[in-house]
Amino acid sequence: MRRTLYWTVFVAGMVSLAIEMAASRLLSNVFGTSNLVWASIIGMILIYLAAGNFLGGKWADRSPYPSTFFTILLWAGLATAMVPVVSRPVLRMAANAFDQLQIGMLLGAFVAVMVLLVVPTILLGMASPFSIRLVAQETGSSTDDLGKVSGRIYAISTLGSFIGTFLPGLLLVPTLGTYLTFNVLGMLLALTAWLGLLRGSGWKRALTYVWIPILIPLLAILGTTGKTKTSTGMIYETESAYNYIQVLEIDGYRYLRLNEGQGQHSVYHPTEYYYAGPWSQVLVAPFFNPAPYNPEHVERIAIVGLAAGTTARQASQVYPQAVVDGYEIDPKIIEVGKTWFGMDLPNLNAYAQDGRWGLEHSPHTYQIISVDAYRPPYIPPHLTTREFFQIAHDHLAEDGVLVINVGRTAEDRRLVNALATTLNTVFPSVHAMDLPNAFNTILFATVQPTTTENFTQNLAALWDQSEISDILKYAMHTTYANMQPPPQPSIVFTDDKAPIEWMTNNLMINFFLEEGLGTLEN
Numbered sequence: 426m427r428r429t430l431y432w433t434v435f436v437a438g439m440v441s442l443a444i445e446m447a448a449s450r451l452l453s454n455v456f457g458t459s460n461l462v463w464a465s466i467i468g469m470i471l472i473y474l475a476a477g478n479f480l481g482g483k484w485a486d487r488s489p490y491p492s493t494f495f496t497i498l499l500w501a502g503l504a505t506a507m508v509p510v511v512s513r514p515v516l517r518m519a520a521n522a523f524d525q526l527q528i529g530m531l532l533g534a535f536v537a538v539m540v541l542l543v544v545p546t547i548l549l550g551m552a553s554p555f556s557i558r559l560v561a562q563e564t565g566s567s568t569d570d571l572g573k574v575s576g577r578i579y580a581i582s583t584l585g586s587f588i589g590t591f592l593p594g595l596l597l598v599p600t601l602g603t604y605l606t607f608n609v610l611g612m613l614l615a616l617t618a619w620l621g622l623l624r625g626s627g628w629k630r631a632l633t634y635v636w637i638p639i640l641i642p643l644l645a646i647l648g649t650t651g652k653t654k655t656s657t658g659m660i661y662e663t664e665s666a667y668n669y670i671q672v673l674e675i676d677g678y679r680y681l682r683l684n685e686g687q688g689q690h691s692v693y694h695p696t697e698y699y700y701a702g703p704w705s706q707v708l709v710a711p712f713f714n715p716a717p718y719n720p721e722h723v724e725r726i727a728i729v730g731l732a733a734g735t736t737a738r739q740a741s742q743v744y745p746q747a748v749v750d751g752y753e754i755d756p757k758i759i760e761v762g763k764t765w766f767g768m769d770l771p772n773l774n775a776y777a778q779d780g781r782w783g784l785e786h787s788p789h790t791y792q793i794i795s796v797d798a799y800r801p802p803y804i805p806p807h808l809t810t811r812e813f814f815q816i817a818h819d820h821l822a823e824d825g826v827l828v829i830n831v832g833r834t835a836e837d838r839r840l841v842n843a844l845a846t847t848l849n850t851v852f853p854s855v856h857a858m859d860l861p862n863a864f865n866t867i868l869f870a871t872v873q874p875t876t877t878e879n880f881t882q883n884l885a886a887l888w889d890q891s892e893i894s895d896i897l898k899y900a901m902h903t904t905y906a907n908m909q910p911p912p913q914p915s916i917v918f919t920d921d922k923a924p925i926e927w928m929t930n931n932l933m934i935n936f937f938l939e940e941g942l943g944t945l946e947n
Contacts, residue, residue, distance in 0.1 A: 426491060427563055429621050430556050431581050436617045437498060437552035438585030439592065440610050444505060444549070445470050446593040447610070448542055450603045451512065453669065453684050469539050470546055477550015484551060485558035491625035494555045495618045499637050501548035502615030506641040508541050509604035545611075553582050599666045599757075608645035615641060656682070661765060665757030672765045679765055681733045681758070688799065691733035693766040698896050703830045703860055704736040705900040706867045707795040708743050710826035712901060713856060713875045716882035720893065722824060723747045723792040729780030729808065730798030733762035737773050743894045749773045750787065752780040754798075781807050781816065790822045796829040804831070806923040809844060813920075814851040818872065827852065827870040834864055837932050838912065840925070841866045845912035856880070857909040866909070877908055 449466050456462050484493070557578050561571055597606040615638045623631035660679075661672040671682040678700075681691035692700045699705060707728075712718050723744045728736055731751030740749055749772055753759050756777035762768035768775070776783050780798055794817050796808055807813060817827050827848070831841050841857065845868055848855045852870035856877060859866050884901045887893050918925065 426625055427560055429624055430491070430494075430559055430563075431578075433495070433498065433617055433621050434552055434556045434578055434581050435585040436614060437501075437549050438582035439589035440501075440505065440585075440614045441474065441546065441549040441552075442586040442589030443592050443597075443610050444542065444545060444589075444607070446590060447598065447603060447606045450593065450598055450606075450664070450669070451508075451516070456685055465539070470542065473543055473546035474550040477547040477552075478554055480547065481551025482554035482558075485555040489558050489562055491559055492622060492630055494552075494559060495622035495625065496634065497548055497551055497555070498618035499615055499622065499634050501545050502611045502613075502618060503637050503641065504545035504548065504611075505614060506608050506611030506644045508545070508607045510644055510647050512541055513604065549614075553578055594666055598664055602664050603669075605645060608641060611644075612638060612641045661761070663757065663761070665755050667755040668758065670757060670761055672761060681761065681766065683758075690799075691735040691762065691766055693733065693735065693738070695767065698739050698742050699899055700735065701861075701899075701903070702735075702863075703797060703865050703867060705739050705896055706858070706860065706904060707736050707793060707797075707828045708739060708897055709880075709901045709904050710793045710795075710828045710869050711824060712883035712887075713826060713854070713869055713871050713877075713880050714824045714873065714883075715875070715879050717886045718824070718883050720744060720887075720897070721746060724822075725750070725789055725791045726793045727784060727787065727789075727791045727795065727820070728752065729784060729794065729796045731762070731775060732758060732797075733766035734768035734770070734773065734775075735766070736795060736797075737770060738767060739896055741770050741772060743897045745772075747772065747792075750783075750789065750791075751775045752778050752783040754779050781813055784820055785816045787820060790820055790825065792822055792825050794821060794825070794827045796827065799830070799832075803926055803929050804829075806918075806925045807920065809847065809925055810918045810920045810923050811847050811850050814848055814870070818851050821872050823872060825872045829868050829870075831866045831868060832864055832929070832932070833866050834932060834935070837935060838866070839915065840928055840932060841868070842912045842915035843918060843928065844868060846915045847918045850917055855912070857912055858904045858907045859909055861903065861907060867904075868912075880908075881905065 445466065448470070449463060452462060452466065484497075557575050560578065561574050564570070564574070593606050597609060601609065619631060619634060619638055622634065656671060656673060658673040658675040659671055660674045663670050668683045673680045673682060677694060679693040680689050682688070683690055689702070692702065692704070711720075711723055720743065724747055726740055726744065726747050726749045728749060728751045731737065731753035734751065737749045737751055740747060749770070751773055753775065754777065759768070759775045759777055762775070780796070784794070796817075798805055798808055814827065821827065829844060831844050833841050845855045845857065848868060848870040852872065853874045854871045854876070856869045856871075856875070857866055880901075884905055887901070888898060
């Protein structure tokens with residue numbers, strides 16, 4: 426029986442952490458991946474586990490029997506499998522509320538889903554103190570041995586938690602999806618507990634609860650049918666190790682949305698290439714160099730944050746001679762881009778890599794390096810630092826320009842100022858333009874000293890040339906019409922200290938409290 430208890434504790438520890446990781450994916454599909462969401466999930470689950478530890482110890486003293494222990498975990502398995510069934514309609518409602526920015530309904534849905542995790546997590550929290558009592562009772566341990574028994578139990582539980590940390594993200598969610606992940610975890614826990622009950626109490630007691638492992642597959646069918654979201658125009662959805670992915674089709678245009686869906690990461694139309702978003706502004710970067718600048722000088726472009734390839738498709742029209750190296754950390758997004766967004770370009774090399782690592786190990790130099798790797802609401806911190814910008818500088822040609830898309834609000838430009846200040850520690854010149862009708866600023870950092878007058882002269886030189894792509898002309902005119910004064914000096918981000926999450930969280934909170942609601946697009 427002792428080995429059965431140890432194995433059950435291992436499984437309970439694994440499932441408890443796996444639930445935490447799966448819960449983050451469940452909620453990120455609607456509420457995003459901000460550290461505020463993560464902190465809420467981790468904090469509440471720790472409270473639930475603490476409650477389980479406390480209640481489990483008291484319950485073990487009142488009913489120190491293996492049958493009680495295994496029955497508790499059977500109910501924990503059932504409660505785990507119930508999460509998708511109950512949460513799915515709530516999350517669909519929340520997704521619609523997020524699309525319309527109905528904050529009250531959104532917060533209510535978040536609380537409701539967190540409440541769903543109370544029962545399985547508290548029951549799982551009972552496993553360690555209850556098993557300590559049972560093992561100590563079985564072995565006749567005295568107080569002299571109780572520390573050793575407790576240490577062994579918690580070590581086994583922690584090893585299970587270690588496995589549970591990786592299990593959802595690396596295996597279950599990418600292959601089965603978030604909802605089925607909860608069902609698999611519930612089934613694993615229920616079967617383990619039922620077999621323990623069978624061994625410890627015999628067939629008669631075990632048959633009383635055999636309906637639980639039988640019911641869980643039925644819950645899997647009920648909880649996983651249909652779409653995760655009901656967004657207008659959705660033609661495809663899937664999950665990867667990194668994201669919940671949606672493809673929408675509206676009026677002939679396709680849009681890539683990730684997780685909570687508050688940003689359009691890529692746009693596609695089979696015959697149109699200009700979309701008046703941040704993608705095309707990347708293409709104007711070389712024209713901050715002294716005039717006249719010949720577009721044929723652009724031989725290679727790097728895109729950190731390729732997504733489904735909107736900028737790459739535009740670049741193929743503006744610079745057909747250029748090779749494009751696109752870095753996208755999520756291989757599933759690359760697959761979606763090839764299937765739904767025409768990302769089968771002969772001049773595009775799509776790398777499923779972290780952009781910083783890929784760029785640092787690239788043997789090439791570039792005329793343009795674009796950084797637009799939002800994981801809303803944040804730019805990944807390691808793509809905002811002086812050290813990263815030095816890597817980018819070292820991979821730019823003499824006429825090279827780094828372009829980065831930065832979020833802001835109408836009144837709060839702190840993030841823009843901080844990134845521009847950081848860029849100025851590496852690059853001699855930094856220029857800024859505000860994207861019309863959006864909360865985005867595009868920063869251009871040039872390898873050689875440049876002025877906005879260079880850009881004006883290049884625009885004039887190219888405007889009447891019929892062989893120049895209209896995409897480039899429109900993008901250059903948009904940049905010219907929306908140029909901003911030099912950003913104000915601010916802090917410098919480094920690998921050691923880049924408080925981008927804090928700054929972004931503060932920006933968003935102030936926006937909602939002071940400036941009102943609107944559509945934030947990254």
